[in-house]
Amino acid sequence: MDAWGKRLAGVRGVLLDISGVLMxxxxxxxxxxAGSVEAVARLKQSRLKVRFCTNESQKSRGKLVGLLRQLGFDVSEGEVTAPAPAACQILKERGLRPHLLVHDGVRSEFDQVDTSNPNCVLIADAGDGFSYRNVNKAFQVLMELEKPVLISLGSGRYFKETSGLMLDVGAYMKALEYACGIKAEVVGKPSPEFFKSALQELGVQANQAIMIGDDIVGDVGGAQRCGMRALQVRTGKFRPSDERHPEVKADGYVDNLAEAVDLLLQHADK
Amino acid sequence: MDAWGKRLAGVRGVLLDISGVLMxxxxxxxxxxAGSVEAVARLKQSRLKVRFCTNESQKSRGKLVGLLRQLGFDVSEGEVTAPAPAACQILKERGLRPHLLVHDGVRSEFDQVDTSNPNCVLIADAGDGFSYRNVNKAFQVLMELEKPVLISLGSGRYFKETSGLMLDVGAYMKALEYACGIKAEVVGKPSPEFFKSALQELGVQANQAIMIGDDIVGDVGGAQRCGMRALQVRTGKFRPSDERHPEVKADGYVDNLAEAVDLLLQHADK
Incomplete structure (x- = not known):
C-alpha cells in the first residue's frame, strides 16, 4: 500500500461517523x-473542514448532539448530517404520508409530517420497537398499498453497543423487502444522495474529502462510490475480517479516530 | 392451457398443503x-394416495393433527410431513446443538435435542416470539460462531390468519442472513429434500404426484422443481397477482380444494 503521504494528499475536508468512531x-x-474527544478537538482546530455524518436514527439530532456534548465532544446540531431530517424533506417533496416504525426517541423529528391515511412505510432503528406486532403492522400497511413504498433510514446490518452487537434497521428492511417482494429506498449511508448532501454541507469536492467510519460497507464503500477516500477505524463494529472484505478495500485501516487524526494532521492538505 | 384431462393424466398421489388449503x-x-373437510374425505375414499405436506412450525405435529381432527378432518400424525421432525433428524445426523428461536407450541418436538452450548441457530415461525430481544439473541449466537449455521423451518414470506396476513419465518430468516452475511438452510417447502421425503412417504414417483397449495413459490414452484405437478388454490394467501407470477406457473388454478378434488376424481389416474 502507498505511504500515508500519498494516500492523504490533498484532503481538505473530513466526514466523521459518530457511533463506533466517536462513541x-x-x-x-x-x-x-478512548482518544476521540481530543481527536475531534484537534481536527476542529486544524485547517481541515469537519462534518459529522451519521445513520443514527434512534435519537433526534438534538438529543444526539446533547449526548455528544455531555460526553465532552465539541459539536453542534448544524454540523450533523442525519437521515431523519433528510427523510422529512423527501416525504414533503413527494407528498408521502408515512406509517412510522421508529424509536420513540426520534419521533419528534416527524412532528410536522402528516401520518394520516399512510401511503408509505418509513422504518428506522426502532430497537425494542421491532416487536412482531409492529413489524407485522408495517408489513400489512405495505401489502395494502397498490405501489408499496418503503423508506429505510440507513441499511446497516448491526451496530455495537457497550453490551454487544445489536441488529440494525437493515435487517428489518430486508425482512420487509422479502415479505412484500419490494426494494426499499435507503435514506442515509451508503446512499449516494446522502453522502452528496453531506459533502455539499462540508463544502469540499468529493476528491478532497475523506470519510472515517467503522462500517466497511456503509461508510467506506459508500463514500468511495461517491469519489471520496475512506478510512476504517478498528473500533465500534469493526471486525478483523473487514480487512479482507471481498468487495470493499479502505484507503487505510487505523486503530481508532485518534490515529486517523494524527495521520491527517501530518499528511493532509499538503 | 391444455384441458384438465391432459394436465392431470397419470396422477396417482396427492400432496396437500394444510394452512390456506384445508384451514x-x-x-x-x-x-x-368451505368444502375442504368433505374434499379430503372424498380424496381418501378414492384410489389416489394422499399425504399432508406442511410448513407449519408454530405447533407440534401432534397439536396440529389434534386441531385438524377437531375441525372435522380425517388425518393422523403418520400422514403428515412437517419440518420440525425433519429438522430433528438433520440436527442429530450432523451433531448440531441449536439455539432455538421457535414458538412455545412446537418446542416439545425438540425435547430430545441437546441445546447446550449451541453451535447453530434454528428458527421457526415464532409469531410474537420474534421480539427484538429474541431475534437479536439469535443474531448474537450466530455472530459468535466461527462457521455460523442457520436452519430455518420453511422460508415463507407470509401466511393468512383469519385476522389478516401475517409475516412468516422467511422474513426473519432474511433478516438474519443479511445481518450475518450468511445463507440459511431451509428445512421444509420449497427445499427439494423435503418434497422428496414427502414423496417417498407418499409412495409414488414425482411424475405421478401433484401438490395442492396456496403458495405460488413455496408449494407450486418447489413441487414443480422436483418434477411434480402443482395446482394453486385461490384460498389462503393466494393473491390474484400470483397468476401472473414472473417465474412460476402452476399446472392449474382452482377456486379451492373442493374444485381441485372434483377435477382429480374426474381426470386423474386414467
Missing part, C-alpha cells in the same frame, strides 16, 4: 471511545 | 375452508 452507544447513553 | 389459522385455532 459506543449503550444503556444510559454511551461512552466515548 | 385458515387464527386466534383460538382456526376455521376450515
Amino acid at each position: 459506543d452507544s449503550g444503556d444510559g447513553g454511551g461512552v466515548p471511545i | 385458515d389459522s387464527g386466534d383460538g385455532g382456526g376455521v376450515p375452508i
Whole structure:
C-alpha cells in the first residue's frame, strides 16, 4: 500500500461517523471511545473542514448532539448530517404520508409530517420497537398499498453497543423487502444522495474529502462510490475480517479516530 | 392451457398443503375452508394416495393433527410431513446443538435435542416470539460462531390468519442472513429434500404426484422443481397477482380444494 503521504494528499475536508468512531452507544447513553474527544478537538482546530455524518436514527439530532456534548465532544446540531431530517424533506417533496416504525426517541423529528391515511412505510432503528406486532403492522400497511413504498433510514446490518452487537434497521428492511417482494429506498449511508448532501454541507469536492467510519460497507464503500477516500477505524463494529472484505478495500485501516487524526494532521492538505 | 384431462393424466398421489388449503389459522385455532373437510374425505375414499405436506412450525405435529381432527378432518400424525421432525433428524445426523428461536407450541418436538452450548441457530415461525430481544439473541449466537449455521423451518414470506396476513419465518430468516452475511438452510417447502421425503412417504414417483397449495413459490414452484405437478388454490394467501407470477406457473388454478378434488376424481389416474 502507498505511504500515508500519498494516500492523504490533498484532503481538505473530513466526514466523521459518530457511533463506533466517536462513541459506543449503550444503556444510559454511551461512552466515548478512548482518544476521540481530543481527536475531534484537534481536527476542529486544524485547517481541515469537519462534518459529522451519521445513520443514527434512534435519537433526534438534538438529543444526539446533547449526548455528544455531555460526553465532552465539541459539536453542534448544524454540523450533523442525519437521515431523519433528510427523510422529512423527501416525504414533503413527494407528498408521502408515512406509517412510522421508529424509536420513540426520534419521533419528534416527524412532528410536522402528516401520518394520516399512510401511503408509505418509513422504518428506522426502532430497537425494542421491532416487536412482531409492529413489524407485522408495517408489513400489512405495505401489502395494502397498490405501489408499496418503503423508506429505510440507513441499511446497516448491526451496530455495537457497550453490551454487544445489536441488529440494525437493515435487517428489518430486508425482512420487509422479502415479505412484500419490494426494494426499499435507503435514506442515509451508503446512499449516494446522502453522502452528496453531506459533502455539499462540508463544502469540499468529493476528491478532497475523506470519510472515517467503522462500517466497511456503509461508510467506506459508500463514500468511495461517491469519489471520496475512506478510512476504517478498528473500533465500534469493526471486525478483523473487514480487512479482507471481498468487495470493499479502505484507503487505510487505523486503530481508532485518534490515529486517523494524527495521520491527517501530518499528511493532509499538503 | 391444455384441458384438465391432459394436465392431470397419470396422477396417482396427492400432496396437500394444510394452512390456506384445508384451514385458515387464527386466534383460538382456526376455521376450515368451505368444502375442504368433505374434499379430503372424498380424496381418501378414492384410489389416489394422499399425504399432508406442511410448513407449519408454530405447533407440534401432534397439536396440529389434534386441531385438524377437531375441525372435522380425517388425518393422523403418520400422514403428515412437517419440518420440525425433519429438522430433528438433520440436527442429530450432523451433531448440531441449536439455539432455538421457535414458538412455545412446537418446542416439545425438540425435547430430545441437546441445546447446550449451541453451535447453530434454528428458527421457526415464532409469531410474537420474534421480539427484538429474541431475534437479536439469535443474531448474537450466530455472530459468535466461527462457521455460523442457520436452519430455518420453511422460508415463507407470509401466511393468512383469519385476522389478516401475517409475516412468516422467511422474513426473519432474511433478516438474519443479511445481518450475518450468511445463507440459511431451509428445512421444509420449497427445499427439494423435503418434497422428496414427502414423496417417498407418499409412495409414488414425482411424475405421478401433484401438490395442492396456496403458495405460488413455496408449494407450486418447489413441487414443480422436483418434477411434480402443482395446482394453486385461490384460498389462503393466494393473491390474484400470483397468476401472473414472473417465474412460476402452476399446472392449474382452482377456486379451492373442493374444485381441485372434483377435477382429480374426474381426470386423474386414467
